[in-house]
Amino acid sequence: MKAAPFAYSRPSTVDEAVAELTRSDGGGKVISGGQSLVPVLAMRLARPDVLVDINAIPGLDRIERGDGYAKLGATVRQRTVERDPVSSEVPLLGLALPWVGHRELRSRGTVCGSLAHADPAAELPAVACCLDASLTLAGPSGTRRVAAREFFAGAMMTALGPDELLTAVRFPSALPGDGFGFAEIARRHGDFALAGVAVHVRGEGVTLTGFGISDRPVTRAVALDEVTPELLDEMVDTDGDAHASRDYRRRLFRVLARREIDRATRKARNDDR
Incomplete structure (x- = not known):
């Protein structure tokens, strides 16, 4: 398929870009890299009236x-x-x-x-x-x-x-004593994750964010000893789809979260072997 017809604007300032979006009355779409937007346009899952290309605006690449x-x-x-x-x-x-x-x-x-x-x-x-x-x-x-x-x-x-x-x-920016972990499971490298986790350990606390397990990133900030299987299961609230069920994603997320929390904790304690 090909994208539906659209107008194209290449503003040179942020104010011009905002003005173009305002004129479009909800029909405008911003494009910069286009790696997510272009496939959506090609499948006609989005049909904007105008694409606002922000690549010519000075300073946004800094x-x-x-x-x-x-x-x-x-x-x-x-x-x-x-x-x-x-x-x-x-x-x-x-x-x-x-x-x-x-x-x-x-x-x-x-x-x-x-x-x-x-x-x-x-x-x-x-x-x-x-x-x-x-x-x-x-x-x-x-x-x-x-x-x-x-x-x-x-x-x-x-x-x-x-x-x-x-x-x-x-x-x-990271502070001394911070530890981090990140992992995901996908069918192939480069595919979107069936389940994934980002972890930040500081002192005796941990912030973990799950993705691929809900309709948006799910974040919990707790003490390290409060990370329980029940907490991890509660974070996964997707109904599942053709790629993986809710129960399967919960099992994946439990394993990934525990592993990355352990890894981030070792890094935070300068004991990453």
């Missing part, structure tokens, strides 16, 4: 470092982050990115694009929620920041308004 955080602009490619020192400063990003599709897709796909697409089986939304990242949205009334854990509203549903643009995501 990686900025501040006091305790790293900020990625909307057009920063996943492969750029993978090869940049920022993947060491935010280790969970470095652990997760090799699992995102394939290298060729990561060379065009963007971190913010994956967040805005909000596939419930995608890796980067889970990383953002696990680390409590914040997202910057630009709209007609100016900019606002939204916590990642409040951004995802359901399968491919977010807090982004139809006239808003996701311009950046800000991840906290």
Whole structure:
């Protein structure tokens, strides 16, 4: 199949992009890398009136470092982050990115694009929620920041308004004594996960985020000794599908979560053998 007809706009500023989205009255769609959007268009699962290409907007391709955080602009490619020192400063990003599709897709796909697409089986939304990242949205009334854990509203549903643009995501940098773990199970490498987990251990506490197990990333922050099979099972609330049942995903998630919590704990205690 081919995409339905659409208009094309290539603004040179964020304000112009927002104005174009506002004029489209809900019929606009932002494109940056296009690795998620283009297949959806080709299958006619989305039929926007206009595509707003943000690649010509200066500054959105920057990686900025501040006091305790790293900020990625909307057009920063996943492969750029993978090869940049920022993947060491935010280790969970470095652990997760090799699992995102394939290298060729990561060379065009963007971190913010994956967040805005909000596939419930995608890796980067889970990383953002696990680390409590914040997202910057630009709209007609100016900019606002939204916590990642409040951004995802359901399968491919977010807090982004139809006239808003996701311009950046800000991840906290790791602190001494932090430990991280990341793993997923998929039918083939590059496929979306049947179940996956992102883990952050700090002191005696752990934050774990599951993906592929619900209609959005599922996050729990608890003490290490509070991670029980019952807690892990409760996090998996999908009804299952043709690829895996709920019970099978629960078994996968239990194994992945326990293994990565143990790994992250060893790293946090400088005992990763």
